[in-house]
Amino acid sequence: MIEITSKNNQVYKLFQKLQTKKYRDKQELYLIEGENLIQEALSEGAIIQKTVISRSCAHRLKDTAEKLNGDVFVVEDSLFKNIAQTKTSQGVIAAVRRPVVSPEDIVGSGGPGNFVVLDRLQDPGNIGTIIRTADAAGYDLVIAVKGTADVFSPKTVRAAAGSLFRIPVLFVDTEEELLRFTRAAGKKLTAASPSGSRYYYEEDLSCDIALIVGNEGNGVSRSLMEKADMKIRIPMSGTIESLNASVAAAILMYETVRAKGKSGIDM
Secondary structure (H helix, E strand, C coil): CEEECCCCCHHHHHHHHCCCHHHHHHHCEEEEECHHHHHHHHHCCCCEEEEEEEHHHCCCCHHHHHHCCCEEEEECHHHHCCCCCCCCCCCEEEEEECCCCCHHHHHHHCCCCCEEEEECCCCHHHHHHHHHHHHHCCCCEEEEECCCCCCCCHHHHHHHCCHHHCCCEEEECCHHHHHHHHHHCCCEEEEECCCCCEEHHHCCCCCCEEEEEEECCCECCHHHHHHCCEEEECCCCCCCCCCCHHHHHHHHHHHHHHHHCCCCCCC
């Protein structure tokens, strides 16, 4: 392990700067924290560029450090706490290379499967939970429409619980780009909304779909609602008008699993 003794160290400064979205985007890196998440990153083949371990945890994490495929640094606890993302840190944080995904890669790979579309969602917990559920439900891709909060923010990464290592994320700048891509991939654009024209169980969801989950406050954009092939809603009783975005997404994603009759997923 390489010693970091000063806050002016360039690696230490890198980890400080990676707390911001702008710098994460520039470097195409994001941060993961905790031994379990780092072990999962290793098992899934994620590219770990650099890892910083707190002095008090260095001995305990020696075996993990030996498995890492990038530089490993040890820093005093007083410095580590300034780059840790959680109050009760496990004493290890790593910078991981963000995978690059292009529409051509996805369309070229072909085959059946579903996508989930994040339409300007803002809550990191919702975004991470939807990514995790999409992974569990066997979805092939997450699409983030411009205006969606950072998919690689610390809170989102924690909520995704390792799923970002397995399910690709495609970023699109415009709704037109989204429409072109989903059409080329052969997916039916399916909008989830309390104002949907039919209950989800009234539609045939056995086909390949791109399920749109809308912004927490405003729902799916009006223009996407107008262009959607299917507009579905979840029945609710009483005075409840809508569900949490990640809860609604989970219900609908697993309904598509049921409709397709997929095997290999414990339900």
